Amino acid sequence: MNASAWQMLLDGAWTTIWISGVSIAMGVIAGLLIALIRIARIPVVDQILVLYISLARATPLVTLALFIFLSAPTFGLSLNRNVAGILALTLNTTAFNAEIWRSAFRNFSREQREAAMATGMTPWITFRRIMLPQMMITSLPGLINEMSFLIKGSPAIAVIGIVDLTRVTNRISAVTYEPLPPILVACALYMAIIGCLVWLQRLAERRANRLAM
Amino acid sequence: MSNWEILWGAREQFWSGFASTMEIFGLSISAAFAIGCGMLYLLEGSRPRLTVPVRVFIDAMRMLPFLILVYLLYYGLPAFDIRLDAWWSGVGALAVYHGCYFAEIFRGARLTFPPGQVEAAKAHGFTKGKMFFRLILPQIVMQTRPLLGNQLIYALKDTAFLVIITVQELTAAANSLSGTYFIPTEAFIVVIGFYWAVSVVMEIIIKQCGRFSAKRGFDHV
Amino acid sequence: MFEKSTPEPAGSGQTTPEQSAPDDTARSDRIAVSIRHLSKSFDGVEVLRDVDLEVREGDVVTILGSSGSGKSTLLRCINWLERPDSGSIHIGGQRIGVNDAGRPMPVRELAKVRARTGMVFQSFNLWPHLNVLHNVTEAPIHVLGKSKAEAEALARDLLEKVGMSPKADAYPSTLSGGQKQRVAIARALAMQPEVMLFDEPTSALDPELVGEVLAVIKDLSAEGYTMVIVTHEMAFARAVSDQVVFLEKGLIIEQADPETFFTNASTERVRQFLERNEG
Numbered sequence: 218m219n220a221s222a223w224q225m226l227l228d229g230a231w232t233t234i235w236i237s238g239v240s241i242a243m244g245v246i247a248g249l250l251i252a253l254i255r256i257a258r259i260p261v262v263d264q265i266l267v268l269y270i271s272l273a274r275a276t277p278l279v280t281l282a283l284f285i286f287l288s289a290p291t292f293g294l295s296l297n298r299n300v301a302g303i304l305a306l307t308l309n310t311t312a313f314n315a316e317i318w319r320s321a322f323r324n325f326s327r328e329q330r331e332a333a334m335a336t337g338m339t340p341w342i343t344f345r346r347i348m349l350p351q352m353m354i355t356s357l358p359g360l361i362n363e364m365s366f367l368i369k370g371s372p373a374i375a376v377i378g379i380v381d382l383t384r385v386t387n388r389i390s391a392v393t394y395e396p397l398p399p400i401l402v403a404c405a406l407y408m409a410i411i412g413c414l415v416w417l418q419r420l421a422e423r424r425a426n427r428l429a430m
Numbered sequence: 431m432s433n434w435e436i437l438w439g440a441r442e443q444f445w446s447g448f449a450s451t452m453e454i455f456g457l458s459i460s461a462a463f464a465i466g467c468g469m470l471y472l473l474e475g476s477r478p479r480l481t482v483p484v485r486v487f488i489d490a491m492r493m494l495p496f497l498i499l500v501y502l503l504y505y506g507l508p509a510f511d512i513r514l515d516a517w518w519s520g521v522g523a524l525a526v527y528h529g530c531y532f533a534e535i536f537r538g539a540r541l542t543f544p545p546g547q548v549e550a551a552k553a554h555g556f557t558k559g560k561m562f563f564r565l566i567l568p569q570i571v572m573q574t575r576p577l578l579g580n581q582l583i584y585a586l587k588d589t590a591f592l593v594i595i596t597v598q599e600l601t602a603a604a605n606s607l608s609g610t611y612f613i614p615t616e617a618f619i620v621v622i623g624f625y626w627a628v629s630v631v632m633e634i635i636i637k638q639c640g641r642f643s644a645k646r647g648f649d650h651v
Numbered sequence: 652m653f654e655k656s657t658p659e660p661a662g663s664g665q666t667t668p669e670q671s672a673p674d675d676t677a678r679s680d681r682i683a684v685s686i687r688h689l690s691k692s693f694d695g696v697e698v699l700r701d702v703d704l705e706v707r708e709g710d711v712v713t714i715l716g717s718s719g720s721g722k723s724t725l726l727r728c729i730n731w732l733e734r735p736d737s738g739s740i741h742i743g744g745q746r747i748g749v750n751d752a753g754r755p756m757p758v759r760e761l762a763k764v765r766a767r768t769g770m771v772f773q774s775f776n777l778w779p780h781l782n783v784l785h786n787v788t789e790a791p792i793h794v795l796g797k798s799k800a801e802a803e804a805l806a807r808d809l810l811e812k813v814g815m816s817p818k819a820d821a822y823p824s825t826l827s828g829g830q831k832q833r834v835a836i837a838r839a840l841a842m843q844p845e846v847m848l849f850d851e852p853t854s855a856l857d858p859e860l861v862g863e864v865l866a867v868i869k870d871l872s873a874e875g876y877t878m879v880i881v882t883h884e885m886a887f888a889r890a891v892s893d894q895v896v897f898l899e900k901g902l903i904i905e906q907a908d909p910e911t912f913f914t915n916a917s918t919e920r921v922r923q924f925l926e927r928n929e930g
């Protein structure tokens with residue numbers, strides 16, 4: 218592999234990282250919003266969200282990416298590939314994150330909540346000052362785990378022509394006729410990225426356990 | 431003719447895509463299950479020299495995207511003069527990849543397996559293999575079934591990656607139909623419905639197994 | 652709106668742990684808590700039946716009764732953590748939970764009335780993500796809108812009062828049970844409530860830690876705080892109370908001053924209870 222192949226691999230890694238990063242950020246926040254709406258149990262809206270979560274969890278990312286990218290023009294939208302990719306990843310990860318946030322909410326100590334109410338906090342202040350900071354700590358390991366899953370699913374966006382860390386190996390071997398080396402380097406890069414996340418997840422778990430004491 | 435009628439006319443393609451996906455899925459998860467059980471057996475330590483490599487292999491697989499393993503088998507193996515076609519590369523990758531995840535799930539449950547039972551079995555003169563396959567494995571499988579069920583759904587979803595190496599499965603059917611008739615929305619809604627239906631059915635089956643196992647007293651032994 | 656009377660009695664600046672009996676002459680005749688015809692059932696089982704109780708400002712009322720008699724439920728109705736089925740509760744003249752129109756109070760209004768009470772729980776319920784100081788300042792800052800400096804000054808005074816100032820920066824998980832409970836008391840006091848509610852504040856403590864918490868509560872009574880205390884500590888109840896109430900299956904079956912209650916109870920059931928508990 219020559220220098221330009223290495224450069225291409227790093228570009229591919231960067232594409233994977235930034236597209237995943239944007240999707241993760243949006244998915245974590247959207248997941249929280251959906252969890253909160255579900256907790257409010259608004260009729261109809263709640264059923265729609267249950268259906269969305271169920272569908273999003275069952276739909277393969279490849280299928281979702283193709284669906285969004287190919288059918289957007291029939292609705293008169295022209296999505297650029299990156300936007301379609303980010304949308305697919307976000308729609309997918311949001312559903313999982315919503316369930317993580319919701320379980321953090323449901324498992325929150327009733328007694329701590331009562332202690333907050335007893336000091337005269339409104340439910341909103343209780344949520345913002347007492348529950349949310351702790352939910353962030355307890356959910357973080359699960360959220361980071363879901364980030365790993367998102368990175369592992371991210372090669373799906375190759376199907377709509379985004380040249381990510383997996384797809385770039387095709388581009389390189391089209392020139393070098395040696396597919397194995399770039400694939401092995403890509404493996405190493407994925408392991409580095411996901412290894413970081415696994416390490417962060419351990420730290421987050423330790424912090425969450427300390428809170429639970 | 432409405433778009434839905436066009437799709438109805440092309441139902442044969444959906445069916446064959448669906449059948450192909452289910453065939454790949456069924457074959458590969460059966461193999462994955464066997465691989466998972468085999469790895470757990472190796473981790474029991476009957477072949478001490480294999481324990482560490484198996485652990486490393488499992489952890490490595492869990493740090494890789496599924497598609498890159500497909501690439502390794504499909505594009506990488508020919509470097510060693512092993513040529514698998516797209517279909518077998520896909521099935522092989524699914525089996526190995528999800529086999530490792532199964533093994534990891536089993537391993538987690540094995541750590542909390544009551545040692546008393548093993549002691550008792552030893553005292554009754556069970557051999558190592560008999561103890562593993564008759565005593566430990568069935569309980570671990572029943573105990574981990576919700577996680578296994580989740581993993582099955584992941585495996586089903588991963589079959590769709592194979593469209594990228596041109597396997598003719600369900601997503602490929604939608605893709606080609608939407609190209610031929612330019613009705614992507616309807617075509618993909620139908621295949622997403624298929625995936626969803628299979629997932630829901632699997633979830634129901636897992637729940638039913640839960641009832642069965644509760645009856646047999648597998649939980650909380 | 653009712654003017655919020657400051658519950659800070661004379662001598663609150665003092666921090667000497669004097670354990671004198673409450674000063675009878677300082678007692679006013681104003682009513683801090685008034686409970687009328689309070690009933691509550693859980694799943695068809697009546698837990699409180701037509702309970703009437705008045706707590707005068709500056710009084711300490713202890714509630715005794717066997718397990719499951721409804722003591723916690725009564726206390727939790729006072730600040731509406733439990734919603735009664737019928738009856739009314741007034742805190743300093745303001746009805747809690749139901750507004751003037753007879754409808755359930757909006758949450759903000761309810762929170763305002765709740766803030767006039769302070770509660771100490773059996774299991775402390777400190778917030779583990781905040782250190783001791785911030786556990787105490789959290790509500791004053793975010794409910795009363797106090798400045799950070801003002802809230803911290805008050806919190807440090809209160810931590811001093813409960814003997815926890817050296818641990819102001821510690822996190823709850825590093826404290827002993829007795830220390831946690833003293834912080835929980837400071838947290839409740841920080842809202843300058845008109846009445847303090849204690850639900851078995853020492854039941855979750857190791858025996859050697861019970862004393863330090865009871866001493867703090869005794870101090871508060873000496874300072875004239877209005878308190879309603881559920882406890883199983885008979886000697887403490889006798890020493891600190893102005894009024895003792897005995898609950899049995901959701902009914903108040905005896906209500907008297909501590910001397911009468913402990914030496915000359917009128918009901919057989921109470922005499923039995925005292926025999927068993929004083930051993």
Ligand SMILES: Nc1ncnc2c1ncn2[C@@H]1O[C@H](COP(=O)(O)OP(=O)(O)OP(=O)(O)O)[C@@H](O)[C@H]1O
Nearest residue numbers: 693694698716717718719720721722723724725851
């Ligand atoms: N949230 C609830 N749901 C159903 N039943 C409840 C609930 N809270 C209390 N109870 C029941 O109401 C009765 C009174 O409970 P309460 O906690 O008030 O008793 P207590 O006098 O405080 O007892 P203890 O001394 O054990 O704390 C008990 O029988 C209890 O089981």
Ligand SMILES: [Mg+2]
Nearest residue numbers: 722723724851
């Ligand atoms: Mg109680």
